[in-house]
Amino acid sequence: MSRLSLISLLLLLLAVALAMSLGLSCSRKRASSTLPNPTAFGAAIVESSGRKQMAQTGLLLPQPVVVQVNDAQGAAVPGALIEFSAARGVVFDPSYGLTDSSGQVTTNISLGGSAGRYRIAALTSDKTGKKIELTIEEIAxxxxxxxxxxxxxxxxxxxHNPESTAERLSNSDNLEIRPHPFTExxxxxxxxxxxxxxxxxxxxxxxxxxxxMxxxxxxxxxxxxxALIAYIRAISDPPDRNAGAVFARN
Ligand code: HEC
Structure with missing residues (x-):
């Protein structure tokens, strides 16, 4: 085989390898953006748990967020599609799913890199295709x-926290004058x-x-x-005018 044809053979092999890897990465991208087909549709979407949590910017919220699709009678609907969305920088794991046998989808959420309140939207649609949305708030x-x-x-x-937990006994109930939780x-x-x-x-x-006190x-x-005051302002509910930025879907 001449040197020239050897080189062209090598080039051809390279081109084929390149085309294959490009094709693969394209099809992989397409696969991940294809949503599963719902087998059922609900009439309402409600939060089951996980709203009003806080975490440091960019970190995972301590608890997952669980949302549920119900029918018009309030019964859970398995097989409905839920999609999550929020401002840029918020990461969902997973960002969509079909509701399980109890009508629920669970996602783990990492908030964005800027401090403030993040509006998280969970979206489903009813059988006419009308969008139904639930919005919850989390704090970074x-x-x-x-x-x-x-x-x-x-x-x-x-x-200041009236709730006792296994790790911590609250003293709040024993005080003659009740201090306020800082969320108040x-x-x-x-x-x-x-x-x-x-x-x-x-x-x-x-x-x-x-x-x-x-x-x-x-x-x-x-x-x-x-720092304590910054924290008290950040967690205020309803939000204080100093509570900082609100990040919604963009
Ligand atoms: C030993 C119990 C106790 C501890 C610990 C305590 N506080 Fe208090 N705090 C009180 C009580 C009781 C009041 C309510 C006083 C009143 O209304 O007369 C109060 C009131 C306050 C208030 C006014 C708003 C409200 O709740 O009425 C702020 C702000 C406050 N505390 C901040 C703090 C901060 C910040 C810390 C921690 C560095 C802290 N407290 C630790 C008992 C406590």
Missing amino acids: LGYQQTLGRQLNDQYCDRC GDTLDKMSDADLTAIISHGGPALNRSAL PAWGDTLTKSDIQ
């Missing part, structure tokens, strides 16, 4: 807010940053409140207290 905490959350878990939660926007939004700084640093009496000025630094 920035670095400072995450620090505030850790300080809260360490110092504040036992009095109706109360906390009315307090300015200066008020929050005062009561956290110097205790209840700083604002003519009960001394059952201790002073933390000797325990926490100024930037710790700022």
Whole structure:
């Protein structure tokens, strides 16, 4: 075989290999964007669990989100298609699925890289093709807010969170004057940053409140207290005007 024909043979082999790999990657892409065909349609889509969670930006929410398709009578519908969507940067695992025998699809969600509230949409359609949508909100905490959350878990939660868990016994019920959970926007939004700084640093009496709220000025630094305030603002429900950006589907 001449050197020339050997080279052209090699080139041909290379071209075939290239074409095959291109073809493969194309068909793979097509396969993943083909949605499964629903075998049933519902009339409503509801959240079963997982809304109002928080995680640091870019990280997985602690619990999966579970949504359910129901028929007009409120009975679960297996075999319906649900698709999830949100702002860029939010990752769903999986991003769509057919409802299981209990009418549900479960997805794990990682929020985007910017701190704020993320609107997550779950979409299905009824038998006429009309879209039915459910929107839930999840919160991504920035670095400072995450620090505030850790300080809260360490110092504040036992009095300010009324729920006892296996790991943590709440002291809230034992207090004569009940502190508010920090999610309670109706109360906390009315307090300015200066008020929050005062009561956290110097205790209840700083604002003519009960001394059952201790002073933390000797325990926490100024930037710790700022982090706590950033956290309190971030988790406020309903959202505080300082609560930060809202990210919806784009
Ligand atoms: C030992 C229990 C206890 C701990 C721990 C505690 N607090 Fe409080 N806190 C209270 C009580 C009780 C009140 C309500 C005082 C009142 O209304 O007279 C209060 C009130 C507050 C308020 C005013 C809003 C509200 O709930 O009425 C803020 C803000 C606050 N605390 C922040 C904090 C922060 C931040 C921490 C952690 C660094 C913390 N607290 C730790 C008991 C506690």
